[in-house]
Amino acid sequence: MFITGQLYRRQELHEKFGGQHQTGISTPAKQPFIFLFTSEDTFDKHKYEDGWTSDGTFSYSGQGRTGDMVFVAGNAAVRDHAANGKDLHLFENAGRGMVRYLGQMVSAGYQVISNRPDSHGNLRSVIQFHLVPLSATADQTPTEQDLRSLNEVPHDDFLDSRQDPETSCREAKALVRQRTLATKAVVLARANGNCEGCGNAAPFVALDGTPYLETHHVRRLTDGGPDDPRWVIALCPNCHQKAHKAIARDAFNDELMLRLMTVASTRMDLTISTRKRN
Numbered sequence: 081m082f083i084t085g086q087l088y089r090r091q092e093l094h095e096k097f098g099g100q101h102q103t104g105i106s107t108p109a110k111q112p113f114i115f116l117f118t119s120e121d122t123f124d125k126h127k128y129e130d131g132w133t134s135d136g137t138f139s140y141s142g143q144g145r146t147g148d149m150v151f152v153a154g155n156a157a158v159r160d161h162a163a164n165g166k167d168l169h170l171f172e173n174a175g176r177g178m179v180r181y182l183g184q185m186v187s188a189g190y191q192v193i194s195n196r197p198d199s200h201g202n203l204r205s206v207i208q209f210h211l212v213p214l215s216a217t218a219d220q221t222p223t224e225q226d227l228r229s230l231n232e233v234p235h236d237d238f239l240d241s242r243q244d245p246e247t248s249c250r251e252a253k254a255l256v257r258q259r260t261l262a263t264k265a266v267v268l269a270r271a272n273g274n275c276e277g278c279g280n281a282a283p284f285v286a287l288d289g290t291p292y293l294e295t296h297h298v299r300r301l302t303d304g305g306p307d308d309p310r311w312v313i314a315l316c317p318n319c320h321q322k323a324h325k326a327i328a329r330d331a332f333n334d335e336l337m338l339r340l341m342t343v344a345s346t347r348m349d350l351t352i353s354t355r356k357r358n
């Protein structure tokens with residue numbers, strides 16, 4: 081919906097979608113996404129340290145000009161974005177009211193860093209989010225190592241995407257990858273070979289011997305990335321195309337969301353208890 085590298089007038093974004101006009105983290109109430117704005121001059125003004133790291137994650141400072149940063153408002157929204165079914169859209173300040181779209185991100189966790197000066201020069205602790213470009217999580221085929229590490233960590237640990245752990249920036253990418261794969265694994269296990277949209281059996285058996293189904297986010301605009309299985313549904317290719325391309329796709333997605341709410345609460349427990357027993 082936004083084009084990477086393109087300039088947008090920030091004022092117009094808010095007129096169209098809502099959200100706070102001044103803050104770095106802007107949360108339009110009725111949209112399935114959150115705007116993140118970063119700018120170089122905040123570095124001096126509020127001692128924020130935003131930017132790309134050498135391993136391709138974006139370090140993004142939380143909200144709050146004075147005192148310790150805490151997980152309320154925008155900071156909680158970023159931490160819980162997957163659990164709440166919200167996409168993260170990152171823009172950088174380009175001056176004169178313009179912002180440049182850097183792309184869709186997923187939060188891979190955060191670090192709380194102490195003894196950083198606030199805008200009054202007082203020391204406080206800050207929240208630094210590790211954002212990974214969603215494109216880096218797309219179309220991943222699990223490697224042997226992924227499967228091994230997935231087996232080492234109980235799936236339940238991945239199920240609650242609100243438990244975004246405190247993690248170093250180095251671990252962030254691997255963590256996103258693991259959680260992306262885990263989300264998929266959990267959703268497919270829940271579907272048990274049947275499309276959760278139309279109820280039909282998967283149309284064919286895939287090369288790896290499993291029933292072929294695709295995973296679709298009913299609340300976010302984009303598939304892929306780590307997510308809360310409560311918002312991800314397993315669909316046959318037909319239902320999946322319908323959810324994206326049908327003229328009545330909004331109504332169909334609403335229908336899928338309702339179905340997920342009942343299915344996820346009952347069958348998810350089954351999935352977890354089955355996995356625990358194994």
Ligand SMILES: [Zn+2]
Pocket residue numbers: 275276277278279280315316317318319320
């Ligand atoms: Zn279907």
Ligand SMILES: [Zn+2]
Pocket residue numbers: 295296297303320323324
């Ligand atoms: Zn989809």
